[in-house]
Amino acid sequence: MSDTRGQILGAIRKSLRREAPSPQMQAEIQARLADPPRGPVPARGQLEPRARLELFVAMAKEAACTIVRVADVATVPSAVADYLARENLPAKLRVAPDPAVADLPWSTRPLLEVSTGRSDGSDEVSLTPALAGIAETGTLMLTSGPERPTTLNFLPETHIVMLTAEQVVGGMEEAWDRLRERYGRGVMPRTVNLVTGPSRSADIEQTLQMGAHGPRRLHIILVDGEATAEP
Amino acid sequence: MSERPARVGLFVTCLVDLFRPTVGFAAVKLLEEAGCTVEVPRAQTCCGQPAYNSGDRADAKAIAARVIAAFEPYDYVVAPSGSCAGMIREHYPTLLADDPAMQKRAQTLAARTYELVSFLTDVRGMSGVTARFDGTITYHDSCSGLRELGVKQQPRKLLATVAGLRLAELPGAEICCGFGGTFCIKYPAISDKIVSEKTADIAATGATTLLAGDLGCLLNMAGKLKREGRPIAVRHVAEVLAGMTDIAPIGESKAE
C-alpha cells in the first residue's frame, strides 16, 4: 500500500508543481496546527454570560428541544421524574456511569428505576451529562468515554441531557477549547457528538418528522442556579 | 445630474442592430439627455460572447481585440445590454490574460464600460426621466446584468419616475428566462420548460407590459408569450424610459 501512497503524494506534488514541501513550509503548517487560527465568529456567539444562556435556551427550543431550568443538581432527579410523568413515559431510565449523573440523589425519587451502562436498544429513556452547550446554535457537545457510552445518545427514543450554566459557551471554537482543556491538546475521545435537537428527516415527501433513527425527543435539564418553571 | 461632457461610444449589440434599432436610438436619446455626446463606431459587430461561450477562445480573442481598438478612444462604452457590457467588463481582461499588453488595454476599457441604465444613474447621476407610459409593467432581471454588473435597483429607480407607470414586481424576477445564448437552440425542450414557467409568472402579475434590459431575454420571452397567445406587450426598458413607445412591441406589428 505504501506504493500507492507514494504515487498519490507524487501525483499531488506534480499537480502543485513542486517537490516535497520545504522545511519552512512544514514548520508553518505545524504552527498552524498547534495554534489554530479562528475564522470570523458571529457576534451572536460572543454574548455576555447571561445573554449567552438565554440565547442557548432560545436556539435549543428552535431546534425542537424541550428545556427546563433547575436551581441545583440535587433537584435533577425530580426534574427527570416529572418530565417522564408529563410525557407519559415509564419511570425507568438508563443513566451514563459518569458520576455527574450516576451519583445524583436518585433516592429522592425512589419510584424511578435507574440503571447505568451503555444501551443495547431496549431502553426508552437515557440520561447523560454534557461537556458544553453552544449558545450560537443551541448545540450540545457530548463526549464518549468509559463513563459516557455513545449508544445512550442514539438508541433510546428519549434522550435527556444535564447541562450546567457554566458549561454554556458562545460558539463552537470555545467548545473546542473546553475539549482541549478536558483531554489535553491533541487528545480526542473516540466520539464527540455535537447534537442540535432530536433526530429528524424530511425524506418522505418533504414532510419533516422527528425520530428518524436517533431520539425522537431531546430534553435538556439546565442547572443554572435559579429556578425558572419552564416546562 | 453630471454636466461634465462625456464622449460615449455606443455599443449597439448585434441583437439590437438586427432586430430592434429603436432600442439603440432610445439609448442615444437617454445618453444625450444625460449630457453625453454619442458616437457609434462603425467597426463594431459583436462582443464575441457566442464564440466565448462556445469554447472558441481564438475567435473570441480576435473579436475582443477589434472591440477594444474601436472603442478605446471614448470616455465611456455603453451598451443597452447587461450581457454585452458584462462580456467587455468582466470577461475581456481574463480572456486576454496571456497577452499582457492586450490585457492592460482590456482592463482600461473594462473600467469604462457600462450597461445603459446603470450608467445613467450611477455615473451620470440621472434621478428621473420625463417620459410617460400608462399601464402596469413588470420587470425581468437579466442574469448577466444582475449578477455580473449589479443591475437591480437602477431600472426600478428610473421607472418609478415615469408618469402613469405602475410596477408590479415579478415573483422570481431573478430566475433565468432560459435564453442563455446558444443554450435555447442546443437544448430547446429544457429552454422551453424554463421560459414557460417565466411566462406563467409574468402573466400572474397582471401586468400588460414586460420590460427587461437585454434583447436576447426579451426575444425569448416575447416569442413564448406570442406563441401562447398571451396579450402581454414586450419592450426594452430603454424604449419606455426614452418615451419612444410608438413602435409596436417586440413580436407584434402596428396592424394588431
Next chain:
Amino acid sequence: MQHASSRRFKENARRALDDAQLQRALGHVKKNFVERRAAAAARLPEFEALRDRARDIKNHVLENLDVYLERFEAKVVANGGQVHWCADAEAARQTILRICRSVNAKLVTRGKTMIGEEIALNDFLEANAITPIETDLGEYIIQLRHEPPSHLIAPAIHVNKEQVAETFRAAHTDLDPKRPLTEPPALLAEARAKLRSRFLAADVGITGANFLVAETGSSIIVTNEGNGDLTQTLPKIHIVLASLEKVVPTLEDAATILRVLARSATGQEMSVYTTVSTGPRRADDLDGPEQYHVVLLDNGRSRMLGSEFREALRCIRCGACLNHCPIYHAVGGHAYGWVYSGPIGAVLTPSLIGVEEAGHLPNASTFCGRCESVCPMRIPLPKMMRHWREREFERHLSPPAARWALRLWAFAAKRPALYRLGASIAARLLKLRGGQSGRIASLPLAGGWTAHRDMPAPEGRSFQQLWAERSRP
C-alpha cells in the same frame, strides 16, 4: 466506475420533463430550498465573511494537500486507526472487501456518501455475498427501488409517499400486508424499526466524511437522522470512505465551514448531528468499533488539482448549486446520468469519467450564474463549465453543424463591412417573413427556437443602416 448515462442527457431530460410526479417534486425544490437558504443567510450578518474564509481555508489546504494528508494519516495511526490510500475505484472496492472479509462480515450498514455511489460499492459488495444496507432514509428508499440518487442531499426527492409505501410493501414482506401505510409517520416508523434491527446486526459500518481533520486525525460526518452515528458506533469495524480533498487543517477550520454548510444546504443553523470520530474505541469504552479504517480515495482528484478545475475541489457537497439551478429545476438529478448532478455535476463529471462521456453536462447551462452566487465555497462554476466547452471545442467534440454556424458567425464578426451587409439583408428578409403579424412561426435552421416559440420579426433595417442615414447631412 458507476455506470453512466450522461451521453443520453437529452433523452434523459426529455423523460424528466414528461414526468409529472418528478416535476411536482422539483417545484418544491425550487421554492423551499431557495427560500430557506435565503432566510438562513439573511439571519447571519457574518455569512459573506464566512464564505470568504471558507474558500480561503480550502485553497490553503489544496495548496498544501500532501502535507495535510500526511499529518492526518500520522494522527489516525497514532490513535490506533489505519489509513488506506486508493488510487481508483477498483482499489477502494478491493480494500473495503478485504477489511470486510477479515471479520467475515455478512451485513454492512452504510451512512450516506456520494463516494460510495462513485465507486459503485453496493453492487460490488452484493456480488461478493455481503449485504449492504443504506441507512439514510432517502438512500434506503432508492436502494430498495434500485434507483440512483436524484439530489445531492435529498436522494429520494423524486419519490412520493405512495411510491414509498409501494416500495416498502414489496420489500418488507414479513409484515402484515394489510397494514396501513398511507401517511408519512407510518412510513417512517416502519423504516425506523426495520433499520434498527440492521444497525444492531451489522458487522461493518461504512460512513463518508464531510471533513477529515488533520490536527486530530478525525473524520466528521453531518446528518439529521443519526443514521451515520448508529452506523459507526454499533458494528465491530468503522470504515470511513472519503476522497482526498475532504481534509481540513483544524477543528476551528471545520467550525468555520460548518457554519456555511447546513445553511447553504437546507437553511438550518446546524444539522442535528455533527459527529467527530477519532480512532477505534478506547480501552475502557463501553461501546464503539474495535477498528477504525480510513479509505482515502484519489480517483482523479490529484489530477484535477493540477488542472483548471482545481477550484471544484473546494466543494463541500451542500447542494446549494442544484437547488438554485434552472436546468436542475427543469430536469432533476437523474438526467445528468451519473453520481453528481446540477452545476457541480456539470464540472466534476467530465473530470471523473471523461468529457467524451459527459460532454453534454457543461453545455446544458445558460450561465445564469445563480450557482456561483450561492456556493458557500465561492466556486466559479460557470467559468469551469466554459473551460470544458473550450476543451470540447479544441477536440472537435461539438456537433459539426454548430461548429460551422459558429465559424460563419465569427468570420463575419471580424469583417465589419461584410457584417453590416449581412445584418441589413437579414433584417429585411426576416421582416418580410414576419409579414403582418410581426413574428415568425417557423424558420429553417432555427427549428430549435420556433418549435416552442415565435421569432419576433426585426424592424426591417439595421441600426447601423439607420444611423448612417441619420448622420448624413
